[in-house]
Amino acid sequence: MRFYQLQRPAPSTPRHWSGSLSAEHVWRLPGVECPTCHETWSGEFTHPSVDLSSLSERDLLVEPRVEAHAEYARLASHVQPFLPSGLPPEPGMRFGPLNGTAHGIFGPLSTRYGWEVLITQEALRHLQAVGIRGLVPVRAELQGLDAGVVLYELELPLRGLLHRDAVLTGPKCPTCGWDEVRISPEPWLEGDALPHDVDLFRPRNGSTYTFVNEHFVEAIEALGPSDVTFREAGVVPASRTGSIH
Ligand SMILES: [Zn+2]
Structure with missing residues (x-):
């Protein structure tokens, strides 16, 4: 099984869709x-x-x-x-749900940040129909969408781990929980902690990162282009030391 980090496209990448939030x-x-x-x-x-x-x-x-x-x-x-x-x-x-305004036309999947995943109603129905697991859609409350257009935010199940060698963590503050965390620009996943019950997730030690597996990518790409990128992430057993990048 291959895993991918879902990211927004680089600013220089031409967009397929005009949607903005x-x-x-x-x-x-x-x-x-x-x-x-x-x-x-x-x-x-x-x-x-x-x-x-x-x-x-x-x-x-x-x-x-x-x-x-x-x-x-x-x-x-x-x-x-x-x-x-x-x-x-x-x-x-x-x-709670996203609340605000939207403009333009949205592709099947979109994201403003790596931790926010938006999906159109049609695309959501398709993912549900093909059996994608771990979908928790929350309807966004948006003014300005064309009549009949509905967007959902996908809540991301907390599963799996970024590989320990991709994450440097300082001591945790006992009062507020602050710890200084540095994560590799292209983190890889811990092979012994991969989730087998969902097709999309955010790692427990990297909650601003979104990962999906090849089932999810195949299902969403079948609907045509989206303004997101999928970077294939390495998967390495926890016991192996050293970096693969
Ligand atoms: Zn503190």
Whole structure:
């Protein structure tokens, strides 16, 4: 089985489609100013299927901002019960559907960032029909699309690992969880941790990276061109030391 990193095309690459978005997820945890490590930071982790509309603090989870650690921790404790078990809250974590405006025409698959995957309704139906696994579509709330056009964001299951030799990690802050992470520009995957139950995923140690397997690529490419690129990623057993790049 081959695996690919899904990326947006280089800026110099001609586009097939005119679609563009100006949209954000409905809710987000604030960034944090940490009294222990003195970092001020906000991550990019998105979890669009999490619905915080019943949370009394929801209005405090709209405006992007940075809070002192105590207030961040208070808000994070309210959000925690809404997250899938085992997923810790993180500063800047975003929830709910994309909300905003869209212009132009979208191809089957598109992405603004490596961690955001948008799919048209027709393409989603095709992937479902051919049995692509791990699809968690969340309908984006977008003004400006042509009548009848619907876009979904695909929530990416957390599975697998970037290979340990592709990731350099510093010590973790015990208060806010900050750690300095450096990831190879073209990371490869740990062969002993590959997911076998889904066809798309984000690695547990690289949540801003999106990977798909050859079944996913074949299924989406059957629908014609999309403005995404698929970079084949190496797969190396965890025990092997050294870099393949
Ligand atoms: Zn800290």
